[in-house]
Amino acid sequence: MDKIKVGIVGYGNLGRGVESSIRQNADMELVAVFTRRQPDSLSSAVPMVHISEIDSFIGKIDVMILCGGSATDLPEQGPSIASMFHTVDSFDRHAKINEYYDSVHAAAAKSGHASVISTGWDPGLFSLNRLLAEVVLPEGKEYTFWGKGVSQGHSDAIRRIRGVQNAVQYTIPHEKAVNQVRNGEDPALSARDKHLRQCFVVAGEGEDLARIENEIVTMPDYFADYETTVEFISAEQLQREHAAMPHGGLVLRSGKTGKESKQIIEFGLKLDSNPEFTGSVLVAYARAINRFAKEGFVGAKSVFDIPFSYLSPKSPEQLRKELL
């Protein structure tokens, strides 16, 4: 069987995660990584190509996996690359998803390509579980918890405080809230009830730690509405203990059927490496969209439109036998 020829656009954490996932999938082959940086400056076992030369790979790559950011990269790259290749991405700005879908769909449909948008785990696997739980338990209540994981935005906010050299902020689901949902209590939960914020901060020599801590815990929007803990540590300790990118979370739905039966559906992830896991999801969806493209599908899809059998290299018979 011919391998699926994959290209990666963007070589940050997510791009590297996709690269390592492709190595775990024998039916996939990484052809090239496309980057805006000087390709020579990056070390990789695969060819690094400047993004300006991407069109010279038309016909040589089956699926492009877009690993740029959702703020500025994807709104431009999504449609423009979908006009040359089949694509997969992890666009994650919830409020803009239909606008983004329309732009990718138009470009793919016009040029005869197939794209799947907003894969990964949220949006992605969590979205699938929200949908599944809603259709099975239409009378119910859904809760999504994130973490334990690093919030880049909150870490950045701490770093902007005077006297702070570095910081890492973890978002952590409140165990009490999670347990209330698991017990079927259907609690009404505020932001403060759902998550707590744990901050590890490296302060400059001789800084007033009490002032820094106070500026963190009272910061509007970011921390003031949450239970927040602050611990000052050394730059070495931060590097040693908080350089990894763990994440995870839970999607819970608690519903009722019949007269009074409580039914609870829970989906959870505990991830040592957020970008490697997200990359693995993108690779599975690359397989799916490649198959849809071979069948003649043209346009854009979301994870909701893709049967799970398309994610696997196994035949339908084998899937029914081994996994049903």
Add this chain to the structure above:
Amino acid sequence: MDKIKVGIVGYGNLGRGVESSIRQNADMELVAVFTRRQPDSLSSAVPMVHISEIDSFIGKIDVMILCGGSATDLPEQGPSIASMFHTVDSFDRHAKINEYYDSVHAAAAKSGHASVISTGWDPGLFSLNRLLAEVVLPEGKEYTFWGKGVSQGHSDAIRRIRGVQNAVQYTIPHEKAVNQVRNGEDPALSARDKHLRQCFVVAGEGEDLARIENEIVTMPDYFADYETTVEFISAEQLQREHAAMPHGGLVLRSGKTGKESKQIIEFGLKLDSNPEFTGSVLVAYARAINRFAKEGFVGAKSVFDIPFSYLSPKSPEQLRKELL
């Protein structure tokens, strides 16, 4: 919008679960329940019809939901009803699934109908999660735990012991084993390590309880290989505390990505009523197969072949906006 006209075949616990689920779905309408018993003998708000008259409903019902057992009912009813109607079922004999699929597919394809087999939660939602976790974490290990829930087969085995009047057996996952998997320890687990068996037994007046207990815990296949607890209770207590049909379980996959990143995916159910939950899943798949049939699909599918968007009455735009 026209409602989806549904028929139920078989009016045991599952059939009643489907009936109550249809009441929660505004786009569905229950037309009739088909039974082998005397229809007059059953109380229901909907027409009860003898199964011998099912062919007089051709054209009046969009989807038949088959609620018979997998041992003898479905192998016969599945193909025969698929030759008259679109169908959904919960066939659950793992070893026979492809054989059953082939028979339903042949009948549906020949007569121009659409069927989805083996829905519910295992097979069904658990199968979907096994597949999803395998494609995302190809280098990993999968664990399925069942319970806490009643095992009908094990309860029956206890009832066959001399001096036992009634019994209920719960299968319960070993917390220690579940936690080992959740911690990413990838344990090798025997049957005994994964589940324990909890028995509530009503013994006849003056019976030798020690003998009964010994016969239970040493029973080959059923109990000898497990940690088993036996508690003797009164008939009244059994009826009061153990008449419900709770169930549930967990599908866990622990895998590695990149060099050493541990990634854990968990899907769990905690169900007060197994038949009502299973019925709710069947109803969602009835919506999906009705839509496939309207699009012209002919033949049989499994849950693996059905995108989640087909399970929902909402439009693709609405799903992307609300749930992606």
